[in-house]
Amino acid sequence: MDGAPRFALVAGEASGDLLAGLLLGGLRGRWPGLQSAGIGGPRMQAQGFQPWWPHEKLAVSGYVEVLRHYRELVGIRRQLRDRLLADPPDLFIGVDAPDFNLDLELQLRDRGVRTAHFVCPSIWAWRPERIEKIRRACGHVLCIFPFEPDLLRSHGVPATYVGHPLANVIPAEPDQAAARASLGLARDGEVVAILPGSRAAEVQRLAGIFFEAAVLLRRQRPGVRFIVPAIPRLRARIEAAAAYAGLDPDVLTIVDGRSHDVLAACDLTLIASGTATLEAALYQRPMVISYRVNAITHALMRRKQLQPWVGLPNILCGEFVVPELLQHDATPQALARALLDWLEAPGRMAAVRTRFRALHGELRRDTATLATHAIEEVIQS
Structure with missing residues (x-):
């Protein structure tokens, strides 16, 4: 033509x-x-x-x-x-x-x-x-x-x-220090990214329990900080959910968009199932995947599910390389425990980063x- x-x-x-x-x-x-x-x-x-x-x-x-x-x-x-x-x-x-x-x-x-x-x-x-x-x-x-x-x-x-186009956009070796500097975060210290989804319904279902999990995690790891990349039109809902959960605003940073900078900057992420989980994997970040849907929707989807995994990183790796806490299992206590398990096992975090680095090469x-x-x-x- x-x-x-x-x-x-x-x-x-x-x-x-x-x-x-x-x-x-x-x-x-x-x-x-x-x-x-x-x-x-x-x-x-x-x-x-x-x-x-x-x-x-x-x-x-x-x-x-x-x-x-x-x-x-x-x-x-x-x-x-x-x-x-x-x-x-x-x-x-x-x-x-x-x-x-x-x-x-x-x-x-x-x-x-x-x-x-x-x-x-x-x-x-x-x-x-x-x-x-x-x-x-x-x-x-x-x-x-x-x-x-x-x-x-x-x-x-x-x-x-x-x-996968994202494998070309996301660097093979993310620069965590530069990402933290661009977001105004300290170079050192543990940072957990919270991504409750890009849809209003996702934020409504997940933001509250995600922030409650953050409160529980901070009791075990007082030095941890949290960062959220918010869709601008949903920012007010996210701020309200964080306040209702009682998360100290001094340890929470909310930015408009910039999800890739946030994933590059963090050590670990609590994340809604979806494309964002693959982005997190390409940034070589350990994660806890979670999701909740309407009970009827969940029952229908379970009947049609062919694999034991829901998260894309687990599907592509063919095993549970990161935990999935879905539906009734997605409680603040369980999510906080799964996050803490990662932070207390640096060798496990390093191993999954290596696995995700190989996945990046396969998709690029x-x-x-x-x-x-x-x-x-x-x-x-």
Whole structure:
């Protein structure tokens, strides 16, 4: 293709916006004049993306939670579909958000619009029945984990391993001292990062118990400090949760965003399950993974779960290299004990950092170039 193509993209929540922003950066290197629009966030907009809806509209997780927003989500998808069919792009790229994107891709592809999907839905972890929909909906899948393309191809889905974009963004050897200096933290002393999630519902469910765990931990380790990278629109909720838990504000630093600086600066993190756990692993940080969802959602997800692990670092390593405390097990006492176990075992912390350093190497590829070549082939096919 000699001219600049037009792409439509849909990315949900902060993690999708991050991945799509990195992807668009690579595509712009190949086609400086490309046009892109759809649903996305600030990192995509920094690459010239035109948002028709903000990515926060899709930041809904869990069966019950999705039902509460079902009419709005279906309405947005219908409007977007009609707009794209009226003026088709050269390629539609769904970035993660499979519950929203796969149905949209299916409708677009049935009407002749080329489609690709960035981030293989985790059919290897749960909901394997999705593979048939993926086959029908996706002209090509860009995979971020090395074992995924063979699995997809065995079911007739064209796929390319492009590596994980975050492995190229996150340094192989994080500079903890520089990160602490940039955040105003002392060079020495134990720092625990608290990441209760990027969605309002996650913060509502997790921030309170995370901060209660911090209070309990500090009783055992009086010198420990805590830092939280807050989504700006959720900062007030996080501050209120910390105050309600009784965490001394003198030992707590809350910053707007800057999650990567926070992970580079900390020794250990208490973190909500999700993409952020992989970021923490790439920063070679020991962690305690936790999560809570609606009881009905939890029961349904457990029935469809194929592996004993929920956290991405454990899934990719194939064992419980870091603890997972989920649902009823996610109590302040249990979380504080798990954090303390790490801090009292420096040899164990060093071993997991070595394991995560190797994982970083496995995921590091020239993602922008590989993804751009794959997308170019889809457009020209």
